Amino acid sequence: MPAAANLVEDLRRALGAEGVRAEPLDQRLFSKDAGVTRGEVVAVTFPRNAVQVSQVVLIAARHGYPIVARGAGTGLAGGAVPSQPAVLIVTTRMDDVVVDEANRTAWVGPGVINLDLSRRTASLGLHFAPDPSSQAACTLGGNVACNSGGPHCLAEGSTVNHVLAVEFVDARGQILTVGGTAPDPAGLDVRSVVVGSEGTLGVVTRILVKLTPNPPAVKTMLLAFSKVSDAAATVSEVIASGIVPAALEMMDQPMVRAVENFVHADLPVAAAAVLLAEVNGHVAAVDAEADVIISVGRRHGATEVRLAADERERLLMWKARKSAFGAIAQIAPDYYLHDTVIPRNRLVEALEEIYAIARRKDLLVMNVIHAGDGNLHPQLVFDGSVPGQLEIVKSAAVEIVEMSIRLGGTLSGEHGIGLEKRDLMSLVFSAVDLDAQARLREAFDQDHRFNPGTVLPAGSRCFDFGRSVAEGAWV
Amino acid sequence: MTVWQTKWAPTPRELAACVECGLCLPHCPTFRLTGDETASPRGRLNAMSAVAAGTLPLDSAFAEVMEFCLQCRACEAACPSLVRFGRVMEGARAEVAAAFPREGRLGRRVAGHWLESPRAVGVATFGAALAQRIGGRHWFPRRLRVGLTGLRRLPLRRRSIRGRDVGAGSDPVATVGLLAGCVMDPWFAAVHEETIGVLVSAGYRVVVPDDQTCCGALAAHDGAADDAARLAATNVQAFAGVDLVVANAAGCSAHLAGYGHVVEAGTELASRAIDATVLVARAIGAGRLPQLPSNGRRAAIQDPCHLRHAQRVVDEPRSILRAAGFEVVEIDPDGLCCGAAGTYSVVRPDTSFELGERKAAQVRAAAVDLVASANPGCEIQLRAHLGSGVRVAHPIEIYAEALHSARDHDLAGSG
Ligand SMILES: Cc1cc2nc3c(=O)[nH]c(=O)nc-3n(C[C@H](O)[C@H](O)[C@H](O)COP(=O)(O)OP(=O)(O)OC[C@H]3O[C@@H](n4cnc5c(N)ncnc54)[C@H](O)[C@@H]3O)c2cc1C
Ligand code: SF4
Ligand code: SF4
Numbered sequence: 001m002p003a004a005a006n007l008v009e010d011l012r013r014a015l016g017a018e019g020v021r022a023e024p025l026d027q028r029l030f031s032k033d034a035g036v037t038r039g040e041v042v043a044v045t046f047p048r049n050a051v052q053v054s055q056v057v058l059i060a061a062r063h064g065y066p067i068v069a070r071g072a073g074t075g076l077a078g079g080a081v082p083s084q085p086a087v088l089i090v091t092t093r094m095d096d097v098v099v100d101e102a103n104r105t106a107w108v109g110p111g112v113i114n115l116d117l118s119r120r121t122a123s124l125g126l127h128f129a130p131d132p133s134s135q136a137a138c139t140l141g142g143n144v145a146c147n148s149g150g151p152h153c154l155a156e157g158s159t160v161n162h163v164l165a166v167e168f169v170d171a172r173g174q175i176l177t178v179g180g181t182a183p184d185p186a187g188l189d190v191r192s193v194v195v196g197s198e199g200t201l202g203v204v205t206r207i208l209v210k211l212t213p214n215p216p217a218v219k220t221m222l223l224a225f226s227k228v229s230d231a232a233a234t235v236s237e238v239i240a241s242g243i244v245p246a247a248l249e250m251m252d253q254p255m256v257r258a259v260e261n262f263v264h265a266d267l268p269v270a271a272a273a274v275l276l277a278e279v280n281g282h283v284a285a286v287d288a289e290a291d292v293i294i295s296v297g298r299r300h301g302a303t304e305v306r307l308a309a310d311e312r313e314r315l316l317m318w319k320a321r322k323s324a325f326g327a328i329a330q331i332a333p334d335y336y337l338h339d340t341v342i343p344r345n346r347l348v349e350a351l352e353e354i355y356a357i358a359r360r361k362d363l364l365v366m367n368v369i370h371a372g373d374g375n376l377h378p379q380l381v382f383d384g385s386v387p388g389q390l391e392i393v394k395s396a397a398v399e400i401v402e403m404s405i406r407l408g409g410t411l412s413g414e415h416g417i418g419l420e421k422r423d424l425m426s427l428v429f430s431a432v433d434l435d436a437q438a439r440l441r442e443a444f445d446q447d448h449r450f451n452p453g454t455v456l457p458a459g460s461r462c463f464d465f466g467r468s469v470a471e472g473a474w475v
Numbered sequence: 476m477t478v479w480q481t482k483w484a485p486t487p488r489e490l491a492a493c494v495e496c497g498l499c500l501p502h503c504p505t506f507r508l509t510g511d512e513t514a515s516p517r518g519r520l521n522a523m524s525a526v527a528a529g530t531l532p533l534d535s536a537f538a539e540v541m542e543f544c545l546q547c548r549a550c551e552a553a554c555p556s557l558v559r560f561g562r563v564m565e566g567a568r569a570e571v572a573a574a575f576p577r578e579g580r581l582g583r584r585v586a587g588h589w590l591e592s593p594r595a596v597g598v599a600t601f602g603a604a605l606a607q608r609i610g611g612r613h614w615f616p617r618r619l620r621v622g623l624t625g626l627r628r629l630p631l632r633r634r635s636i637r638g639r640d641v642g643a644g645s646d647p648v649a650t651v652g653l654l655a656g657c658v659m660d661p662w663f664a665a666v667h668e669e670t671i672g673v674l675v676s677a678g679y680r681v682v683v684p685d686d687q688t689c690c691g692a693l694a695a696h697d698g699a700a701d702d703a704a705r706l707a708a709t710n711v712q713a714f715a716g717v718d719l720v721v722a723n724a725a726g727c728s729a730h731l732a733g734y735g736h737v738v739e740a741g742t743e744l745a746s747r748a749i750d751a752t753v754l755v756a757r758a759i760g761a762g763r764l765p766q767l768p769s770n771g772r773r774a775a776i777q778d779p780c781h782l783r784h785a786q787r788v789v790d791e792p793r794s795i796l797r798a799a800g801f802e803v804v805e806i807d808p809d810g811l812c813c814g815a816a817g818t819y820s821v822v823r824p825d826t827s828f829e830l831g832e833r834k835a836a837q838v839r840a841a842a843v844d845l846v847a848s849a850n851p852g853c854e855i856q857l858r859a860h861l862g863s864g865v866r867v868a869h870p871i872e873i874y875a876e877a878l879h880s881a882r883d884h885d886l887a888g889s890g
Contacts, residue, residue, distance in 0.1 A: 092510025326555030
């Protein structure tokens, strides 16, 4: 669809020609993230600061278009994909970093890449703790919007635990700052509301992040098992032993094989499951904890235990883990990824059910799991060009979500709801729950100008004007 | 029904390999400069898919997106899905050339025809050598000036290593065929001489087949795929008799290693192709070349994209420098392109300049007086952006010089 000429003109006047793109090719290439849904983009803008963001918000409103924020587009839930024709705000050019070394904090632009921040602060012995597997590519704005986690969130917590303040532009174009340097801000904790709101409350323009000291010692190890249940039992016992590993990750055999093709790390491809464990802290504690993990693993039949000999081998192990999603296309051109959470002690059951669901639907499933906190990432691999495949995959995905909830878990661990998981929200939330979320959202964005149709299913606002809609009407 | 016109077009299978995860984005220099998806590897692949599907036209906007790419292949090294980006982009460039035969014709003519002619390169070399001597750089268009600034001092008379055959006498480890190259031969004669010397010291017989030609990398990158295939076919014949095919320019060795995509008979040659730094590093590792004691100096290493990203060769140039006695200083954890990128510096001087300045700043921050680069284009770019304070040289050349001075020292000591 050609963009309305005067919309583009108005945007250009505010941002300069460099800051606006609206040709069919731009519209197409920005119409999707790393998930499977495609949307429709009218114009793409690249503001450089909050004032320009505010201008874009107002111009879009004047022309009747909603706004969708986009960082690097590594989201897996269609969060940065417009559900109706929209103006995109791309944050990549807002990438300032101002470090306050004494207070171990930094004000960062939303377009700063997660790993770049940790690299820039490495010489100060500091890093940004949340480390999504996409950390080399994803932006802090995206991390804040999705409250992203990562392997190290087992011990460190997710993004919300590392954000002190957020500056954002609301639907009226106002620039607000919520939170502050205090870890527990006075008044309502709006900061924690904005973190995880997936761009539905406003566009984040600056973030005050906490920086974490690099641990004095780190040990990273791979443990291979000939049975998935042995690996799962190891996870349960490690956690039960009272240690909180910095990370505890699991990959099943199809996943390990795909990854090995890329990283050539001599991974144990014959194993049914591989655990990647990391402990950090003071030298003595690290040694003791590593010993515990290794002996628990051995007791549960670990066929191989490999301790990273140096930083290079350690990074290679992590590269293997963090390449997992991308490595899939070697097997089939598309994947559909879920992000459910189950209680840790039901891991074996959950995996058996996932394999059974995939078998029933004649699909290949590959698993990579934040085992320490029970966050599953089953990936159904398929060829989207085969008619009907996507539907089969989505139905399998629904079964996986239902199973996770049945086991006492939930819909999403860290990737967010976006468009792709929106209609499953009703599996975990009651009509009253959803209404509360919708009201909260409308406090900031009454007319749903930001990311309309994302996160909350249509009709969430079921008590509008005192009118109640029958439960299930919008399921 | 398809819009593609050539047999080089990206295949559906090649394009389907991309799962759009975005992990390649931060590794892409043009994405880093712009923050723009359309200047990213994923964007470029998506544009190809959309054109293949008929969703987008093969128009000038598409051509622009393809031509902005440096073909540095950093995305390829970062891609867990093993997308063969370099090959796919060469295919896309061939399509752009077919769709817009008039645009960029001069560049393709140069890459596809002139470079294979030692005479044509000789004439250009003579012109540049004259300009160096009488200071006529400003006669040249701006886009050529950076290159002229960064060139080594060129000879006025043409000489070539073609036809050489050295080291046959002493029961060689293997026979290597050295690629003379289109511009390496007249412009980097010293690198060739030292490469031959070091390889012979390592126990190889080195032959430089007379009937070889330009490897064709520049032609392939610029969309002159048919010319690239013709050049490759000539080299497949010329190098039929040797055990290994060696190039000391990363762009050439990478292209030789990908000959399988260029000509049918190319796979076999590709299996014998190897960059000179790899061969030398192996010889040092095997004790066939000496490890010299530390000289207390620091040298920075600049990774040519077509060594680091296209061939994943990272350790070898470093171990050569260490063997030459240097402490190796890293300048860039990502190995972002220096902006030389074959003919890119001429076609898109602005982007090239910006990347060149970034790289130069990294070298300056490392506070070294020597930087090693195993590719002629990078060398020229670095020298142009660094000025005269820092020496830029090929790692093998640096190692060879260290060997010479160690020998002189020994001779002096024993004499
Ligand atoms: C290979 C791979 C591995 C991954 N691993 C993990 C993982 O381990 N843990 C995890 O949590 N996630 C993971 N993800 C998902 C994704 O990377 C994260 O959600 C990430 O935070 C998204 O960042 P982004 O910059 O790409 O955001 P985008 O995809 O561009 O956007 C994501 C959402 O954030 C919103 N948004 C972006 N910027 C702003 C802003 N400035 N203001 C308001 N809203 C904004 C968008 O509207 C959208 O709803 C992975 C993805 C991939 C492809
Ligand atoms: S890393 Fe590979 S699969 Fe992922 S977007 Fe880039 S090219 Fe595609
Ligand atoms: S080859 Fe280089 S410039 Fe081109 S898309 Fe890949 S990383 Fe970017």
